[in-house]
Amino acid sequence: MQTGIGKPGREQAELRHGDSVTDEFHYSDEILADDLADAPQVWRVLVVDDDPDVHASTRFALSGLRVVERPLELLHAHSAAEALVVLERERDIAVMLLDVVMEQEDAGLRLVDKVRAMPGLQNLRIILRTGQPGYAPEAETIARYDINDYKTKSELTRAKLFASLTAAVRSYEQLQRIEGGRRGLAQILDASHQLVSQEGLEAFAAGVITQLASFMGTQPDGVVCARKDEQETGSGAGYEIVAAAGRYSALMRCRPEALTGDPVVSLLRQCLDERRNVRTAHGISLHFPANGASFAAYVDTGRRVPEVDEQLLQMFCSHIALCGRNVKLMSRLSELAFRDQLVGLPNRVSFLQEVERRLDAGEEGLTVALVDIDHFGALNDLLGHRYGDMLLQDVARRLSAMAAGMGAVARVAGDVFGLAGSDALLGAERIAALFAQPFEIEGGEQRISASIGLVRAERGGDAASLLKDAYIALKRAKSEGMGRCAYFSPEVGVETRERTRLLHGLRDAFQHERLFLAYQPQVDLASGRVLGFEALLRWRNDDGTFVPPDRFIPLAEQSGLIVPIGQWVLRSALHVLAVLDREGFPGLRAAVNVSVVQFREPQFVESVDRALADTGMSADRLELEVTESVCVLGQESVAVQLGALTRRGIQVAIDDFGTGFSSLSYLDRLGADRLKIDRSFVQSLEQECGGARIAEMMIALARRLGMRSIAEGIETEAQRQRLAELGCDEGQGYLFGRPMALDDFKAWLKAWQPGIA
Missing domain, CATH: 3.20.20.450 (EAL domain)
Structure with missing residues (x-):
C-alpha cells in the first residue's frame, strides 16, 4: 500500500505485524517516559492499519508537530480487533486514523460501527484512510457513522495529514467542551438541590466547600467566609469564617481580623471587598453575591486550577448564592416541621423519629411515656389562653430538667407531652413527683395533676406502635381519675379494642x-x-x-x-x-x-x-x-x-x-x-x-x-x-x-x- 509519506527511519521500520499487543502501541518519541509526570497535555491519536510501514511513516511524518498548541501521542493497532483492545483500555483518545481495508474489505467500517456503540467514545473523531480508492465508502455511509474525514493514502502528504488532524482535533475539543458544559450544568443543579436542603449557615457553608471541590474535580480542602453585614465598614468588620475543611480546619469559628497574616484570609477578604472571583497559582476564591450577607469560598488545589468555563463558573456562583438566600427559609421550615414553637420542644414527628432511632440502636429498658395535664382545657378556657400557654411552658421546663442528658422530651399534642428513656428514668412515681409542687404563674400558685400512660419497648415493634400503646395506657389512666398512671398491657389493649368495637x-x-x-x-x-x-x-x-x-x-x-x-x-x-x-x-x-x-x-x-x-x-x-x-x-x-x-x-x-x-x-x-x-x-x-x-x-x-x-x-x-x-x-x-x-x-x-x- 502507498503511504504518500516520506521513508521512515530505521527504528520505525522495526515495527512488524504480529508483535505482541503490548508492543503494538507506543508513546511517540517526543514524550519520554521519564518526563511523563511533568509532560504537558497531549492529543492522543490511535493509528489503526494492517501495514507496519504505514505506522512507521505516520510516526515519522507527525514527529515534532504540535496540533492546537499540544503535542501528539500516538497509539498503534494492526487490526480492528487490536484496536478494540486499545479503545477499551485507553481513554481520552481524540482521533483515530483508520484503514478501511484490513483483515476484511470492510473491517474499518465494521470497527466504526462498534466504536460508536461503546460508552465514552461518542466524541472520538475518525479519519478514514485507504490505499484502494475502489473501496471508498459512500457519502451516506460517512454520515451514518459520524466520520470526520476520508482520505486516500496517496493524497495524505505531511501537510494534508496535519490539516486533517487539526480539523479533527478542533472538532474533538469542541465536543469535549460541550460535554463538559453539560456535566457542569448537571453538577450545578445537583449542588443546588443538595445545598437548598441544608439546615443552618454552617451546614450550608460546609456543603459549598464539598460542591465546589466536586465541581472543580479536586479534594475538599478549603475554607468558606461569610460577610454578615455589607453595610459595616472598617478593618475586618463584618467578616466571619463559618466553615472550614482539611488543613484549614483550625480557622473554624475564628474571626478573620485575628488572622491578618494568613494569605487565605486575605484572599477571601479581597474577594468579598471587590465582589469578584480571584484566581491564584494554588487555588481559587469565588464570590457568591447575596442580599445583606455575601459569601466567599476558597478551595486550595495545590496547583493552578484548570480552566473552567467562565459562564459555567458564574452560573455555579449564582445558583449557590440563590441557595444561600434560601438557607434561613429552609431552616425555618425545618424548625416548624420538627419543633413546637410554643414550648421549644421537639414535636410529635421529631419524637417518633427519636424513638425509632433508640429502637434501632437497641437501647435497653426503653420506655415511652405520655403525660396529659388533667382538665387543662377547662383551666385554659377559665383562666385564659395566655395563662394556659405559660403553664405548658413551665411543665415543659420541668420535664426537660428531669430528662436532661438521658431522655427525650417532646410535645406530641395540645396538653400531652411525650418522653422516651430508660425505665429507671421514666418511672411513673418520678414523673408524678414533678407535679407535687405548684407552678408559679403570674405571681400566683397553680396546682395541677397529670395522667400518665407508659409502655415498655420490651415487646419490640416500631415507634408508631409504641406511641399508640402509650395512648391506650393514658386513656386507661384517665378513666381511673385524675393524677393516675397506667402501663400498657395486653389486657389494656383488649379493653381498648372493646371500646373501639x-x-x-x-x-x-x-x-x-x-x-x-x-x-x-x-x-x-x-x-x-x-x-x-x-x-x-x-x-x-x-x-x-x-x-x-x-x-x-x-x-x-x-x-x-x-x-x-x-x-x-x-x-x-x-x-x-x-x-x-x-x-x-x-x-x-x-x-x-x-x-x-x-x-x-x-x-x-x-x-x-x-x-x-x-x-x-x-x-x-x-x-x-x-x-x-x-x-x-x-x-x-x-x-x-x-x-x-x-x-x-x-x-x-x-x-x-x-x-x-x-x-x-x-x-x-x-x-x-x-x-x-x-x-x-x-x-x-x-x-x-x-x-x-x-x-x-x-x-x-x-x-x-x-x-x-x-x-x-x-x-x-x-x-x-x-x-x-x-x-x-x-x-x-x-x-x-x-x-x-x-x-x-x-x-x-x-x-x-x-x-x-
Whole structure:
C-alpha cells in the first residue's frame, strides 16, 4: 500500500505485524517516559492499519508537530480487533486514523460501527484512510457513522495529514467542551438541590466547600467566609469564617481580623471587598453575591486550577448564592416541621423519629411515656389562653430538667407531652413527683395533676406502635381519675379494642334506630303534681340486652357522635310533648341533657331554634340540662350562649352541681333557672353526714340566687320528706317512677295521683 509519506527511519521500520499487543502501541518519541509526570497535555491519536510501514511513516511524518498548541501521542493497532483492545483500555483518545481495508474489505467500517456503540467514545473523531480508492465508502455511509474525514493514502502528504488532524482535533475539543458544559450544568443543579436542603449557615457553608471541590474535580480542602453585614465598614468588620475543611480546619469559628497574616484570609477578604472571583497559582476564591450577607469560598488545589468555563463558573456562583438566600427559609421550615414553637420542644414527628432511632440502636429498658395535664382545657378556657400557654411552658421546663442528658422530651399534642428513656428514668412515681409542687404563674400558685400512660419497648415493634400503646395506657389512666398512671398491657389493649368495637356498634345503632328515649317523670315535691319529664337516652341490642349509658355516652362525646345524637334527642323529646298535648297531658316540660361537645358547636343555639320551630313547641316547654363542665368552658362564652337561650324563654338547669369544678361566681352570672342536686347527696340525707349538709346548703343557695332546686335519685319517702322540709322544689327518682318507654309513660300519667308515690 502507498503511504504518500516520506521513508521512515530505521527504528520505525522495526515495527512488524504480529508483535505482541503490548508492543503494538507506543508513546511517540517526543514524550519520554521519564518526563511523563511533568509532560504537558497531549492529543492522543490511535493509528489503526494492517501495514507496519504505514505506522512507521505516520510516526515519522507527525514527529515534532504540535496540533492546537499540544503535542501528539500516538497509539498503534494492526487490526480492528487490536484496536478494540486499545479503545477499551485507553481513554481520552481524540482521533483515530483508520484503514478501511484490513483483515476484511470492510473491517474499518465494521470497527466504526462498534466504536460508536461503546460508552465514552461518542466524541472520538475518525479519519478514514485507504490505499484502494475502489473501496471508498459512500457519502451516506460517512454520515451514518459520524466520520470526520476520508482520505486516500496517496493524497495524505505531511501537510494534508496535519490539516486533517487539526480539523479533527478542533472538532474533538469542541465536543469535549460541550460535554463538559453539560456535566457542569448537571453538577450545578445537583449542588443546588443538595445545598437548598441544608439546615443552618454552617451546614450550608460546609456543603459549598464539598460542591465546589466536586465541581472543580479536586479534594475538599478549603475554607468558606461569610460577610454578615455589607453595610459595616472598617478593618475586618463584618467578616466571619463559618466553615472550614482539611488543613484549614483550625480557622473554624475564628474571626478573620485575628488572622491578618494568613494569605487565605486575605484572599477571601479581597474577594468579598471587590465582589469578584480571584484566581491564584494554588487555588481559587469565588464570590457568591447575596442580599445583606455575601459569601466567599476558597478551595486550595495545590496547583493552578484548570480552566473552567467562565459562564459555567458564574452560573455555579449564582445558583449557590440563590441557595444561600434560601438557607434561613429552609431552616425555618425545618424548625416548624420538627419543633413546637410554643414550648421549644421537639414535636410529635421529631419524637417518633427519636424513638425509632433508640429502637434501632437497641437501647435497653426503653420506655415511652405520655403525660396529659388533667382538665387543662377547662383551666385554659377559665383562666385564659395566655395563662394556659405559660403553664405548658413551665411543665415543659420541668420535664426537660428531669430528662436532661438521658431522655427525650417532646410535645406530641395540645396538653400531652411525650418522653422516651430508660425505665429507671421514666418511672411513673418520678414523673408524678414533678407535679407535687405548684407552678408559679403570674405571681400566683397553680396546682395541677397529670395522667400518665407508659409502655415498655420490651415487646419490640416500631415507634408508631409504641406511641399508640402509650395512648391506650393514658386513656386507661384517665378513666381511673385524675393524677393516675397506667402501663400498657395486653389486657389494656383488649379493653381498648372493646371500646373501639363499642363505638362502631354505637354508630350502627344510631343509623339503624336501636337508640331510643326513656322518660322519667319530674314532680313538684310539695304537691306531687307532674311538671314534666327528663328524656334519657338508651341503647338496646337486637338480642334485647342493654348497653349502660355510662359506657356509651362518654364514647359518643369523645367521638363527636354526640352532636347528631343530641339533635335527634332534642327533636324526639319535643315531638313527645306534642303527642302528650294531643292525648290530654298538656303543659308538661321536657328536660334534655346537653353535652359539653354540643355546647361547643357554634350553631348550637340555632339548632335549638329549628327544633322548636319544626315541632311547634314554645320555648318555655324546654329545659336544657348542662353540667358544670359546660359552665367552666369559659364564663363569657357560656354566659352569651345561655343568655341567648334564656331570652328565648328556654329554661336552663345546672346538673351535677358540687361534684366537679363548683364555682359560686358563675352561678350568679349565668342566670340559670334550676340547680339540680346530685343523687349522691340525696342518698346521704337519711344519714347525718357531710353529704346531707351539702344538699341543705345547695337548696339554700338556689333559693338565695332566685333559682328552683330539683333533686334526682329520690328512692324513699323519707328522702322526699326531708328534701321538702329543706325547701327543695322538685324531684325525680324511683320513688315516683323509673325511666319508661313512651307508652308506659302515658299509662303512668293516667294512673298518677298527686301526693301518691
